[in-house]
Amino acid sequence: MASVLIVIIPPASIVSGLIMDNLGRLNCIKIAGIPGVIGWSMIALAQNVPIIIFGRLLVGISSAWGTSPGIVYITEIASSNLRMSLMAIAPTYVSLGMVLTYLGGWYLHWRHLAWICNIFIIVPCLVCMVLHESPSWLILKGKYDQAKKSLEWIHKYQKPVDEQVSFAELQYKVLQEEQQKKKDEAKKHVGKGLKFIIQQFGKPTGWKPLVILTGLFFFQNFSGIYITMFYSISFIEEAHTNINPYLASILIGAVRLVMSIASIYILKKFRRRSLIFASTILMAIFMFIAGTWTRWIKEGTTELLWVPVIALLFYVVASTIGLLPIPTMLIAEFFPLEIRGIGYSISYSIFCILMFIALQTYYTMSDFFGGASNLQLFFGAICVGGCIYSYCFLPETFGMKLIDITDYFKTKFIYIGHSEKGINQEENTVRDPMLDGNGNSDKRENV
Incomplete structure (x- = not known):
């Protein structure tokens, strides 16, 4: 269901x-x-x-x-x-x-x-x-007066750039310039359609991101992240703990909520690869603990019936700092401008298909592995595999321009030994209202 x-x-x-x-x-x-x-x-x-x-x-x-x-x-x-x-x-x-x-x-x-x-x-x-509707969409549709009103509403509390020009007026000019660039770019690809898209995915900048993301989505879904999310009550019942499964599921949701709030800060301060490594290693440790204790509870060799639930809570904490949020966030960063939209759609569809398979086969996997304890150990092993996979293939994108990420995929596929340049670029950039996340003017297309 x-x-x-x-x-x-x-x-x-x-x-x-x-x-x-x-x-x-x-x-x-x-x-x-x-x-x-x-x-x-x-x-x-x-x-x-x-x-x-x-x-x-x-x-x-x-x-x-x-x-x-x-x-x-x-x-x-x-x-x-x-x-x-x-x-x-x-x-x-x-x-x-x-x-x-x-x-x-x-x-x-x-x-x-x-x-x-x-x-x-x-x-x-x-x-x-x-x-108010998105100014970008309104300009795209030629509704310029509505776009101006929308920008004035969105930026009504923004300080003016100077006495003559308001921030909304400056943004309106920038959006018009960007829209014209997009129209000019679209004219280059008129008539190419599906053939052009296939050609782009045949290039290293197309197939490499897709392959790396697909692998990352596999480890993400079969590490048990979404299974414990959707089947939390059944998952806890099969661990034979003495904690009410409904109460435990609420605790899991509350922990995920708190850590999701914390991740807003964490994701802005720490490198993607470091977070993935820490996340997968900790997830593996706590899932191994849960699996081992579930087996001991079933064998009747321990009275500490609460341990699997506590281990699962820490597993959730570990997942929220890396393996849960980062893979889907990387989709928009990996693909070049020419196929960024279709690349996002294809990657997200693969993500949903793998999630569907993982959720649909949960009970089948439980029967195949002979019960909850072995399944939990399997999830732990997948977490270890995800750590190794990320170490080998996942590029570091923190603080990098999108164009630099595209250039990386032109020549690189295995990340081991790659020199990490510009990682701290964003931290050393002086912020300005008209600068993007990498310190570039919004007037320039951040490709």
Whole structure:
């Protein structure tokens, strides 16, 4: 049942791209509320399993249609030095939603909880009624007057650059210049279509990022991160602890929420590779502890029945500093400008497919490995494999310009022995409202 939501997201995300490009980012979020409300209402009123599954599919469509334009909207209206922090907040809200759902599931009947979920769909749609549309999209559609009003609303508290020019006016000029650059770039590829895309993915800058990300997604999904997230109650019950599984699932969600907030700071201060190494090693240690203790509990050789749950909590802490958030964040950094959009879509689809397989085969894997303890040891081994894989192939992108990352893939595939240049470049850059995250003017396309 948990995997039903995942399998519908890739195709729904493609449709959301068409909707937001043609109707606007905020309108796409509003439209997303329709299948969401219908889906949760069907679940609340369902009299059989097929209706529940169909409702879940509608909720998945709503999730894809609402999430993608939300991310694009934030990216387009936020200042460059705030984008990474705002993007890191997204997992925090996911964790908060899970905690609220766990709490609701503990106290409420599942039908009542389904009705309550409609509130979290309707409220964002109402908020979108008072927000202004993305200035970038408005300029793209030739709605220049609305774009000016939107920029004035977004930057109304921003100090003016000087007495003659407001920050909103300067941003409007920059957006117009960037839009013209994109139009000029698009003219170069008119008529190339699918053939051009295939050619780009045949280059080292196309296939290398895709291969590396696919491997990273494999280790991420089969390390147990999302299995413990979606099947937390079943996972804890099979460990035979003396802690209420519903209470434990709430604790797991709360820990993930707190650590997601902390990761907003952590991801801005520490290198990607260092975080991945620390994350996977600690995850392996705590999952090995959980697996060993689960076996001892089953054999009756220990009375410390709470250890697997505590180990799982620390496993969650370790995952949130590296292996959980970083892989999906790397998608936008790895691909060159020419195929960044389609590269993101393909990579995210692969991520969702692997997550679907991991969730769908959870009980099969448990039977194959002979129970929860061996499965937990398997997850620990996968974490070790993820650490080794990242050490060999994952490039360091912290503080690097996107063009430098593209240049790396032209000649490199195995990272071992590569000289890390410019890692601390961002830390030594003087911030300016018109500078991007790497110290470059926003007037220059950060390719």
